[in-house]
Amino acid sequence: MAGASMPSYRRNGLRLHYDVEGSGEPVLLAHGMSGSGRADWARLVDVLASRYRCIVPDLRGHGSSEFAAAGFGYRAIRDDLVALVEHEQLEQVHLVGFSMGAECVLDVELSYPGTAASLVLIGPLHRAPRRSASRARG
Numbered sequence: 001m002a003g004a005s006m007p008s009y010r011r012n013g014l015r016l017h018y019d020v021e022g023s024g025e026p027v028l029l030a031h032g033m034s035g036s037g038r039a040d041w042a043r044l045v046d047v048l049a050s051r052y053r054c055i056v057p058d059l060r061g062h063g064s065s066e067f068a069a070a071g072f073g074y075r076a077i078r079d080d081l082v083a084l085v086e087h088e089q090l091e092q093v094h095l096v097g098f099s100m101g102a103e104c105v106l107d108v109e110l111s112y113p114g115t116a117a118s119l120v121l122i123g124p125l126h127r128a129p130r131r132s133a134s135r136a137r138g
C-alpha cells in the first residue's frame with residue numbers, strides 16, 4: 001500500500017483515517033485490536049487492488065485515527081464503519097474483518113442488513129451463547 005496521505009472523515013468529533021487503493025467492486029477490510037489498516041492488510045491489498053477498490057480504515061483509537069475513551073467499543077466502531085460506507089457513497093461493500101474487525105463487520109451486517117455484498121470473518125472473537133446447565137447435562 002502506498003504511503004500517501006490518508007483520506008479521513010469525521011464522526012462524533014473524531015477524525016477517522018482510511019486508505020483507498022485499486023478500482024472495481026468495493027472491499028472494506030477491518031483490522032483487529034491494536035492493529036492498523038496499513039499494517040494488517042498491506043499484503044492482501046497489494047493482491048486485491050488489481051481487481052477491487054480496497055477501503056482500509058484505521059479503526060478508532062488505532063493507527064492514524066483519533067481516540068476517545070467515551071464511546072470506544074464494538075457498537076461505536078460498527079457505526080464508524082457504516083459512516084465510512086456512507087461517506088464513500090457505497091450501496092453495498094464486501095466486508096472483511098479480522099478478529100475484533102470481524103466482530104465489527106458482522107455487527108454491521110446484522111444491524112444494517114444488505115450493507116454487505118459478502119461477508120468474510122477471519123478469527124472472530126464471538127463466543128456462542130452458553131448452554132443452560134440442564135441442557136448441557138442431558
